[in-house]
Amino acid sequence: MKICVTASSGSLDTQVDPRFGRCQYFLIVDSDTMDFEAMPNISADTMGGAGIQAAQAVANKGVEVVITGNVGPNAIQTLSAAGIKIITGAFGTVREVIKMHKSGQLKETSGATVSEHFGMGMGRKGGRF
Amino acid sequence: MIISIASGKGGTGKTTIATNLALSLENVQLLDCDVEEPNAHIFLKPEIKIQTPVCIPVPRVDETKCDYCGKCAEFCEFNAFAVFNKQIMIFPELCHGCGGCLLVCPKNAMVENYKEVGVVKKGVARDIEFVYGELKLGEPMAVPVIRKVKEEIDENKTVIIDASPGTSCPVIAAVHGSDYCILVTEPTPFGLHDLGLAVETLRKMKIPFGVVINCDGIGDQKVQEYCKKEGIPLLLKIPMDRRIAELYSRGIPFVLEMPKWKDKFLELFDAVQIHA
Structure with a gap:
């Protein structure tokens, strides 16, 4: 199964990045063979709509499941439309969460876990533009 | 001549300056460009004659x-x-x-649809031609509404533009193209800090500006020291005055009840014309 995990760098032993739209890397992992592709997230620094752009990139990779920490409303809408299952609240290394997912320890989410602009960091949240 | 009124910090008295200045001059037009929370109409009580919706194009896919x-x-x-x-x-x-x-x-495959994001209201208050914009609730972008308000500018009049606080896009849109900008601040560390941001913005935009200190007497002398050091003209000081505050709380511009202040605002206008 093709699984996308948000990660803070490009290796399987890196920590899960708790943000979806503004994570550093997407690791696209084949959960059977543990072969993976590390895709840098070009949406990390975008002005707005990072979740949408990131979801589109992930959908075009043909993944079936996304595992992350939190996901916002626009991202979840896009991922759901692409028929991708979303698992939130994940932490630990990418390798660990893949293992947990295989053993059925992670649960799917159906709603956003954070509001828009969550991953933008201090001083930019809710900015007027 | 177009004079915009801005500030870094909110609540320093932009609308107080804008309305009282407008009431002290002749042949004047006042544009309230703080479309996220317009309030100059509360003080001037204009009779609104024309309301025009503001629409932006949004795409639809065939x-x-x-x-x-x-x-x-x-x-x-x-x-x-x-x-x-x-x-x-x-x-x-x-x-x-x-x-x-x-x-x-x-x-x-893209079809242009239109979405209403706000409204522009035009009217008259005393002898002032008054225009203001109102952003629709929940709409995130103020700039299209501000631009529509500014389309009403009448170059034959003295135009006063009341901007929103801060230094973000709505402020840039409001003060853009003005001949002079009056920065209103209060003499406190907060006022000074945000004044610094506004000064940086205006210098980048190459708009000449000066400072009005409101609620003079509270806080400290740091704003005045800053203006002196930076060579920024200090145009007017309005004291912390209970009578002004009471009139404000009743929605009355203080020049109407304290006519001596009209002269001060005329002096302010003269100073603006010299520096612009």
Whole structure:
């Protein structure tokens, strides 16, 4: 199964990045063979709509499941439309969460876990533009 | 002549200066460009004669023409599109209405729709021609409404523009093109800090400016020291005065009840004309 995990760098032993739209890397992992592709997230620094752009990139990779920490409303809408299952609240290394997912320890989410602009960091949240 | 009134910090008295200055001059037009929370009308009580809706173009997709090439999503700087697996999604609240997607779509599948984002109201208050904008609740972008308000500028009059606080896009849109900007501040560390940001912004925009200190007597002398050091003209000081505050709380511009202040505002206007 093709699984996308948000990660803070490009290796399987890196920590899960708790943000979806503004994570550093997407690791696209084949959960059977543990072969993976590390895709840098070009949406990390975008002005707005990072979740949408990131979801589109992930959908075009043909993944079936996304595992992350939190996901916002626009991202979840896009991922759901692409028929991708979303698992939130994940932490630990990418390798660990893949293992947990295989053993059925992670649960799917159906709603956003954070509001828009969550991953933008201090001083930019809710900015007027 | 176009004079804009801005501040870094909110609540320093932009509208107080704008309304009292307008009431002290002749042949004047007042534009309230703080469209997220306009309030000059509370003080001037204009009779509104014309209301015009403000619309921005938002795209709609003709799915019979779209071949999901993704050029729109690639182009859109605000990520208002997602295109994947023969699907296209549009997020109109992210659209800034630039119309670029219509230009880049090779299949002409984009149709321009219009969305109402606010309203411009025009009227007269005493002898002042009064215009203000109101952003629709829940709409995130104030700039299109501000631009519409500014389309009403009458160059034959002295134009006073009341801007919103801060230094972000709505402020830039409001003060852009003015001949002079009055920065209103209070003599406190907060007032000084945010004044510094506004000064940086105006210097970058190459708009001449000066400072009015409101609620003079509270806080400290740091704003005055800052202006002196930076060579910024200090145009007027309005004291912390209970009578002014009481009139304000009743929605009355204080020059109406304290006519001596009209002279001070005329002096302010003279100073502006000298420095502009």
